[in-house]
Amino acid sequence: MANLRDIRKRIASVKSTQQITKAMQMVAASKLKRAQESVVAARPYAIKMNEVLASLALRTEEGKHPLLQRREEKNVELIVMTSDRGLCGGFNHNVIKTSEKFVAEKQGEYENILISVVGKKVRDYYRRQGREFATEFLNPGNITFSYAEEIAADVIDRYVEKTTDAVYVIYTEFKSAMTQNVIVQRLLPVEPMKLAEDEVAVEYIYEPSEDELLADILPRYVYTQLFRMLLESVASEHGSRMTAMDSATSNAVEMVDRLTLLYNRARQAAITTELMEIVSGAEALG
Numbered sequence: 001m002a003n004l005r006d007i008r009k010r011i012a013s014v015k016s017t018q019q020i021t022k023a024m025q026m027v028a029a030s031k032l033k034r035a036q037e038s039v040v041a042a043r044p045y046a047i048k049m050n051e052v053l054a055s056l057a058l059r060t061e062e063g064k065h066p067l068l069q070r071r072e073e074k075n076v077e078l079i080v081m082t083s084d085r086g087l088c089g090g091f092n093h094n095v096i097k098t099s100e101k102f103v104a105e106k107q108g109e110y111e112n113i114l115i116s117v118v119g120k121k122v123r124d125y126y127r128r129q130g131r132e133f134a135t136e137f138l139n140p141g142n143i144t145f146s147y148a149e150e151i152a153a154d155v156i157d158r159y160v161e162k163t164t165d166a167v168y169v170i171y172t173e174f175k176s177a178m179t180q181n182v183i184v185q186r187l188l189p190v191e192p193m194k195l196a197e198d199e200v201a202v203e204y205i206y207e208p209s210e211d212e213l214l215a216d217i218l219p220r221y222v223y224t225q226l227f228r229m230l231l232e233s234v235a236s237e238h239g240s241r242m243t244a245m246d247s248a249t250s251n252a253v254e255m256v257d258r259l260t261l262l263y264n265r266a267r268q269a270a271i272t273t274e275l276m277e278i279v280s281g282a283e284a285l286g
Helices: 002-059 091-106 120-128 145-160 210-285
Strands: 075-081 112-118 166-174 180-188
Touching: 002 166, 002 210, 075 091, 075 145, 075 210, 091 112, 091 120, 091 166, 091 180, 091 210, 112 120, 112 145, 145 180, 145 210, 166 210, 180 210
Parallel strands: 075 112, 075 166
Antiparallel strands: 166 180
């Protein structure tokens, strides 16, 4: 009977875990809907902003603004975006693995790689590795444009002061609840648009002046791109967590079924043993 009690306790424990994972799945699904709407709303503006800046970079001299200056890439900043929480499948692991691969492959190419982290998971990982950060930010989940501006301010300052020669970002691009892709994207300097061989770049007329326009739009470009990347990362986190919790719930259901079958077999065996003992005792008395 002790064995039956153990199985009953195990079934109760798995059912309790199943309720938790189901609740987490539903919460993640609710947050995913809002996060996905934010990403879909932000993408068109960010993509068009990227196109406009690439076109401007083609037609503008590098000396017109520090963010357009292209230097030999010796000191590079790497921004790595993860979540603050776990239980989201391979979301954080994939980003960290990609960052480690980037550092390993580029270590000989660059003199120095500065790492900036967004999210507790990557921060804690690199702390255990004994690495120092240029900057560190938590991932609040509810991303605002002002939060992206806060992160971008330090990135821009280091690039303008020539502490860094290029800035790369590793984040997770949201495709669907089932699919997310880890992306390595260069943020600075702005990549000029490539023209076809028979295409000629048409000069722009600026209003207000070119200097005023660049001073306003180039930092805004960095803010916008980081804002989109943060939104992509948050949506990917919720999608990955929803998928992981759905899988965990299904596994819990299967485990309960197996334990229930095992319990029934053990109970039947115990009943059969008791009946045999009763029959044997009756025969002995008879």
